[in-house]
Amino acid sequence: MKRAFSMPGFAIGFCMAIVFVAAALLSFFWTPYATDGVDIVNKLRPPAAGNWFGTDQYGRDILSMLMVGARTSIAVAVVAVGIGMGLGVPLGLAAAAQKGSLIDEILMRGNDLVFAFPALLIAILITAVFGPSAVNAIIAIGIFNIPVFARLSRGAALSLWTRDFVLSARVAGKGALRISVEHILPNITNLLIVQGTIQFSLGILAEAALSYIGLGAQPPMPSWGRMLADSQTMISFAPHLALFPGAAIVLTVLGLNLMGDALRDLFDPKINRER
Amino acid sequence: MLIFTLKRLLSLGLSLIAASVVIFVVVEIIPGDPARLMLGINATQDAVDALRSQMGLDQGLLARYWLWVSGMLQGDFGISYTYRVPVVEMVQGRVWVSLPLALYALLLSTVIAFPIGIIAAAKRGSWADWLVMGGTQLGVAIPNFWFAMIMVNIFALKYQWFSPGGFPGWDDPALAVKALTLPAFVLALPQASILARVMRSALLDTLSEDFMRTARAKGRTAKGAMVHHALRNAMIPVLTIIGLQFSFLLAGAIIIEKVFFLPGLGSMIFTAITQRDLIVVESVVMLLVFAVILVTFLVDITYALVDPRLRRRP
């Protein structure tokens, strides 16, 4: 961890991301103003002392909305990554353990099939079927994380299966399941963390996009993407409505990507040597 | 090679069948009755039922799946519930917006990414490298719909350099290109960022390899070595990314087509979903999935031709 912080990319990225995580956590206890009421008289106020980021079209404080919105974005992305890892990693490990078997073949073809569907398209279909909601957005994004993690962990596990320490474990009579859990999984954790960070940032972008087209979080739950969608007809006379939520998305995603890249450099000895 | 191709072809066919089943099942359970939607809120149930049987919606699921698939194999994508015209006709008009948009975006992405990727690699560690790396990070992080909103406000509404949206048709190619420029640029930006990073690291990888050192030792200048050896060897990963990006751009333009109200395939799917025009949704999604699967197949085959080791896939 210490080594990670000595990398400027990681340190900067971490600072950016932690601000939003902190804001999201803080919003559970306190926000400058309530976000569940409307105050039409005070609508569309530009940024000023009372409301640092101004107010929206219903007179709600934008800073407060952003804090609660961070909660939505982070929750959706985290759970989606969780789904992807929780299902994808076991599948990938199983496929690697049974390389060349029917299971392996089916899993990999299934992966290809999911990859063949443009992600946004299937998310739109899913929400069209089950109705737009944050939960369905999570499912839609999560489904696309499964093959990502399955492929990654299969590939990494395959190369580990030929290594000496695994061979000796096999000789010692350990089963495939035990080897996967005890020897393979700990050795691919680094890879999973890097990919998890990247998928996390992609998840935030995807949630924003789905909410933007009205298929993600539903009102009154604040969401960055929906704030942008609601504000777009007003961007020409109240630019602050679009500026702050957009900047929040960019900074969070940027922070996570910087962290992810730094971690990859750190964990990958080859690239590390190159730089 | 022949066996490899046949195996890939078989897998392509199976993927298509699986995809068609998935799409059909998902689309059929979309709630909402197309007949009711067409007749509106005050229509009587009798009227709706009459229309349902007219549209063939009262037939069984299996019969409808077979009709759809067998029709598609003959190039007949069915008749739009909403507009009562063959889906093929609707798609034809749309393809000439979506395809040029995707190609244009791909071109822009390549044109932007190549030079900055090369510069970053050649001047590794310099301020130019830092600038490129930072800029590309930003390019990946910006949500493209937000970027589109900003671009439209600045370059279309304020300065009126580009049209804020719409598509005038290909009668005047200059106008058409003008209409596609802003959407293509917005689509291209994140792709260009990714491509530039891939370009840079691919170049760095090859620059460090032995034959490059040999080339340098044989007296080639840094620039000459870059052009003659590194670029050529870096092309494989770069072309992979470009292949992947093409199918992504073709399908991923849904939001951008919506922001710029371009009459393309993406906006067509979106409207079709809101209109419960199931046959259009099914057919166009299938078409896009087919495009993606086909591109993947072609990329695989090309690789196998270039690098025989890949024929035995892990």
Place this chain on the structure above:
Amino acid sequence: MKHILLGASALALTASMAMAQNTGITIGDQLEPPHLDPTAGAAGAIDNVVYINIYEGLTEFASDGSVIPALAKSWEISDDGLTYTFTLQSGVKFHDGSDLTASDVVWSLNRARAEDSVNAQKVLFANIADVSAPDDTTVVVTLSTPTGNFLFNMAWGDAVILNEGDDIEALKSAPNGTGAFTFTNWVQGDSITMTRNENYWGDPALLETVTIKYISDPVAAFNAVMGGEVDAFPTFPAPENLPQFDADPRFTVIVGSTEGETILSTNNKMPPFDNPLVRKALAHAIDRNAIIDGAMFGYGTPIGTHFAPHNPAYLDLTAQSNYDPDLARQLLAEAGFADGFTTTLKLPPPSYARRGGEIIAAQLRAVGIETEVTNLEWGAWLEEVFKGKDFGLTIVSHTEPMDIGIYANPDYYFQYDSADFQALMDDLNGATDPAARTGILQAAQRMIADDYVNGYLFQLAKTGVANADIRGLWENAPTQGSNLSEVYWAE
């Protein structure tokens, strides 16, 4: 394949070339019609294209909402109010060249009222007992009971006259009417073009071509008007942008009235809304002005009942359901909901519903009513709310003219079942005397306000924007659709 395509784009070329300034106009609209047969679908978008412009009825609406002669140049009503004898205009030709005769009218009306008719407003024809054509220019309609607003009914877009024997399926994509414009081209998902009918029986249209371009997204609509892609957007979807257009000398903003009563529809059969006290509490919990201001940016007239304020028979009953959250809480407590309750609020796509919903949800929360908000596309809304009646609350604008009669139908989606009200509507149908009709209509308005059937919010304003040089666009929307033959460019 490619040749067909080139052919299609060449067609689009001629269409867009012909649309040079001063002879053509491009009009923006949000919803594209599913097809172009107004007698086989209720979609207002169909009427927005074909009503008056392509298809005409015996009578039609003028821009002020009055009923004027159209294909029928005059009529006589028998003393018992049961027989209407229409005399048709002479020299009327359909766009395909065939003559309009009385038998076309008989065929059209009989088709609309037939058992298997797919007409979305069959009720308009329900009282017709017989239609006959004694000669080529005379149509006699016999009613089963006196119907005070029969001429009004015949002015609807659903009652237009078609050419006898036309292939109904073909009409859906290639309409054949008698109007001042002929249908030219439809680029599905994009635009519809009409061209002036040079053989029109009445005053010819002032414009050569009219293109209606479909832009559903409010932002895209704003950009299209700003960028000059469309010349007019008669029902502009984003009221917040109107001040900008108003300040820009290139544009004029046109604000008028519509027949759209925007209401917080309440499921009268679903507990706790079956309790009148709860509905009354709901009515007092809502701040109409905040909704008009917040959702419509000030455009809209508050209403206290289901009736259009510009109608002479309108009663202002807004005071009866004034904003009083304390009273609302008290009423809820009386009804046994001191701690409030949770219900569903299902919102269709228009911004009045989505934005109004967000404000209403906050206002209801303030008196203890929690709402689960769901945004629905029209298809799902029709399925779940309108047909399935699976909702607690919804917001929708009822844009049909004079539609208070929907409260007499206990199966209508908000499920108001009152024998008194149904009797009142029977009286109305029998009454032909204007004063008596006004009296009944006002009693009806009071009754639904007293029963707090729905939350009455505001009358939707028609907020449009157009190029400042365009003249002749309808200011008001007495019905869906408007007469475009009087539109022209100044200069």
